[in-house]
Amino acid sequence: CEVIMNRREFLRWSGAGIGSLLLPARLLARKHSMAQSLSSPSESNESAAPGRANLVVTALADPVRAKQVLAGRAAVDPVDGREKFWITNMNEQYGGELIAIDFEGDTAEVFRWPAGQGSWCVLPLPRERLAISTYYDGKFLVFDMRRREFTRVVSFPGESYVWEMATGSDGRVYGGTYPGAKLGCFDPETGEFEDCGSPVAGTENQYLRNVATAPGGDIICTFGSASQSVRVYRIAEKRFEFLVPDEPDFFAKPIVSLRGHLFVQHPERGLLAFRGPRLEPVEQLPLPECPVGSGWKGIARYSTEERVHLTAERQTWEWLPATASLTLVTDLTLRGCRVFDVAQDGRLLGIRGQDYFALPAGSPRLELRRIPAESAGRPFHFLTADPPDSPRPHRIWGGPSYGQTVASYEIETGKVWNSGAVIDSSGEVYGAVSVGGKLYTASYSGADFAVYDPARPWDQWNNVNPRHIGSISDQHQCRPTGRMRLGPDGNLYSGWQAAYGEYGGALARLNPRTEEITVWRNPLGDEPVISLAVGGRFAYLGTDQTANGLPRREGKGQFGVWSLAEERVVFQQRMETMNAVRCIGAMRTKELAFFPERDELHVFDGESLQFVEKIPAPVPDSPGWCEDVLLHPSGYLLYARGPFLVRVAPDLRVEILGPLEKPVNHMTFGPDGLLYFSSSTTLYSLRGL
Numbered sequence: 001c002e003v004i005m006n007r008r009e010f011l012r013w014s015g016a017g018i019g020s021l022l023l024p025a026r027l028l029a030r031k032h033s034m035a036q037s038l039s040s041p042s043e044s045n046e047s048a049a050p051g052r053a054n055l056v057v058t059a060l061a062d063p064v065r066a067k068q069v070l071a072g073r074a075a076v077d078p079v080d081g082r083e084k085f086w087i088t089n090m091n092e093q094y095g096g097e098l099i100a101i102d103f104e105g106d107t108a109e110v111f112r113w114p115a116g117q118g119s120w121c122v123l124p125l126p127r128e129r130l131a132i133s134t135y136y137d138g139k140f141l142v143f144d145m146r147r148r149e150f151t152r153v154v155s156f157p158g159e160s161y162v163w164e165m166a167t168g169s170d171g172r173v174y175g176g177t178y179p180g181a182k183l184g185c186f187d188p189e190t191g192e193f194e195d196c197g198s199p200v201a202g203t204e205n206q207y208l209r210n211v212a213t214a215p216g217g218d219i220i221c222t223f224g225s226a227s228q229s230v231r232v233y234r235i236a237e238k239r240f241e242f243l244v245p246d247e248p249d250f251f252a253k254p255i256v257s258l259r260g261h262l263f264v265q266h267p268e269r270g271l272l273a274f275r276g277p278r279l280e281p282v283e284q285l286p287l288p289e290c291p292v293g294s295g296w297k298g299i300a301r302y303s304t305e306e307r308v309h310l311t312a313e314r315q316t317w318e319w320l321p322a323t324a325s326l327t328l329v330t331d332l333t334l335r336g337c338r339v340f341d342v343a344q345d346g347r348l349l350g351i352r353g354q355d356y357f358a359l360p361a362g363s364p365r366l367e368l369r370r371i372p373a374e375s376a377g378r379p380f381h382f383l384t385a386d387p388p389d390s391p392r393p394h395r396i397w398g399g400p401s402y403g404q405t406v407a408s409y410e411i412e413t414g415k416v417w418n419s420g421a422v423i424d425s426s427g428e429v430y431g432a433v434s435v436g437g438k439l440y441t442a443s444y445s446g447a448d449f450a451v452y453d454p455a456r457p458w459d460q461w462n463n464v465n466p467r468h469i470g471s472i473s474d475q476h477q478c479r480p481t482g483r484m485r486l487g488p489d490g491n492l493y494s495g496w497q498a499a500y501g502e503y504g505g506a507l508a509r510l511n512p513r514t515e516e517i518t519v520w521r522n523p524l525g526d527e528p529v530i531s532l533a534v535g536g537r538f539a540y541l542g543t544d545q546t547a548n549g550l551p552r553r554e555g556k557g558q559f560g561v562w563s564l565a566e567e568r569v570v571f572q573q574r575m576e577t578m579n580a581v582r583c584i585g586a587m588r589t590k591e592l593a594f595f596p597e598r599d600e601l602h603v604f605d606g607e608s609l610q611f612v613e614k615i616p617a618p619v620p621d622s623p624g625w626c627e628d629v630l631l632h633p634s635g636y637l638l639y640a641r642g643p644f645l646v647r648v649a650p651d652l653r654v655e656i657l658g659p660l661e662k663p664v665n666h667m668t669f670g671p672d673g674l675l676y677f678s679s680s681t682t683l684y685s686l687r688g689l
Helices: 007-014
Strands: 046-048 056-061 069-076 083-089 097-102 107-112 118-125 129-135 139-144 149-155 161-167 173-178 183-186 193-197 207-213 219-224 229-234 239-242 253-258 261-266 270-275 308-312 315-320 325-330 338-342 348-352 355-359 382-385 395-399 407-410 416-418 428-435 438-444 448-452 467-471 477-479 484-486 492-498 505-510 517-521 529-534 538-543 558-563 568-574 592-597 600-605 610-616 637-641 644-648 654-657 666-669 675-679 682-687
Touching: 069 129, 069 348, 083 118, 083 338, 083 355, 118 173, 129 173, 139 161, 173 219, 207 253, 219 253, 382 428, 382 666, 382 675, 395 428, 428 484, 428 492, 438 484, 438 505, 477 505, 484 529, 492 529, 505 529, 505 538, 538 592, 558 600
Parallel strands: 069 118, 069 338, 118 161, 161 207
Antiparallel strands: 046 056, 056 682, 069 083, 083 097, 097 107, 118 129, 129 139, 129 161, 139 149, 161 173, 173 183, 173 207, 183 193, 207 219, 219 229, 229 239, 253 261, 261 270, 308 315, 315 325, 338 348, 348 355, 382 395, 395 407, 407 416, 428 438, 438 448, 448 467, 477 492, 484 492, 492 505, 505 517, 529 538, 538 558, 558 568, 592 600, 600 610, 637 644, 644 654, 666 675, 675 682
């Protein structure tokens, strides 16, 4: 094995003297500055990369612009007196956005947050203000609509998510958290914060997601995911108690308090009501008689004392208690839509993927409008490319974490395109493979597969293009953590993590010709498949001890070998020094598999079904390994570590290239033979490998 590396850099990295330097090295050129603009990359943003004189990096575009809107409310803008739809949009790189949509004029303003990347709740406050809860940094924000500025940033120490919010009887704003499953509150006037604690501390329950104001002003809380319960936080006594004392396991989603009653949605018993501050259960719902089906199924959270929106079957009805009138608002199937509020004139305001709507009562059709605001670029969650034999124009494909969208960059023209939601379910595309001119996707959170043909018109609403192929949620799967890979047999293989509240995973196979889906649950035991590579005869699997909605278990990861022909595990081994087995790569000219551990690569021989050796792959500062491992048509594997590329030949010779000016987050080989990689929000090409 030969590792080619800058001699001086290796000495600095290892601390070794010349006498102890055992690995041969080649002088690498010193690092050059790459003049470029992340906001508007252009062809002039080209530079020679160190490591080889003919390596040239070009910044191409910031193509991923998809929105991830999880909350919205209607409020009159005090600046111009117009009612607007105020929505929250996620951006991991540049900070979350509050977007004020004028749905009459189809225009919008964007206000960048001072903290937070996204939000699950926006709550109107007195004196023309909005409260916003944030993730991944766990904060409360207050936005003054008249002053057009954020006036409060309140941290919840130790928490990464603040989910829903509700106003308490003391005028403070309360919110639930992850991962501590805590309730916290702040005073919007002073910014003073209080951690109210958690009644499930020390258990495997990490979520306090739903909160609502109870009659009398106490706070209703739902806790999960290992076990679930509903508690009432009594503000005056600063204590939690069960909503149903005789049923500690009672679980229902709190919706809203109206006319002296708390309404909750139980998965089996349906809509239930509890009366007064003491929350006594009532047998008869204090609602008008439902004119259809088997009764009311739900109440909209945005309902008020004066105007209540009720759902039955697929219908939404408006009830005005003052006049006892009951009017059908819509019976349209709002598939994949989130209705967040109702305008003063009765129009339903909501979001579907990259679009918004203002649906009038009785309208025979839903008119979707693209959100009229350009968002900042977002980092890539995946990166793939059309193969050389695919129809032109050739594209590089990517997409964001959350948003359930894909984006493309046309290699020949530089044209950028962002899709709408590829499926109805919320979540994100984890894996995508281009086969036969079509893009196949695997998505969280509904464990969905879909196919999109870029040569045909977009029509996801009618399930025409993209088209939903199927879901494996019935197999208790949720997240395609192992991504999706094309096998030598033409099938698409994907690795999965089990549904929320379960440990486990799966290997799935999608046949793109027949669209048949086959699932093998827990191939290496009840552990998720977090890494997947497909060689000539085998699929190679890596696991860890993580789960959706549950804490990480103690234990080490596994490496496993799955026979494509025999459809079974033929080798598995617990890696006693590794918490997780990630970044697996596989060759096909020789049946070899590789995965990293610190500064070395394990080598597994698929012919003899045994580990043969470790090969060193050190780079300065030992950055982490890129998840994407690429097999070049000539037979070598390409890894990336921060700004360095690690090339592994079939004879196990290792060559270190770089450093590039930017670290590699995701990468793929294009149909033109170039390497395309993302760093932060920008797509780059690399010539000269």
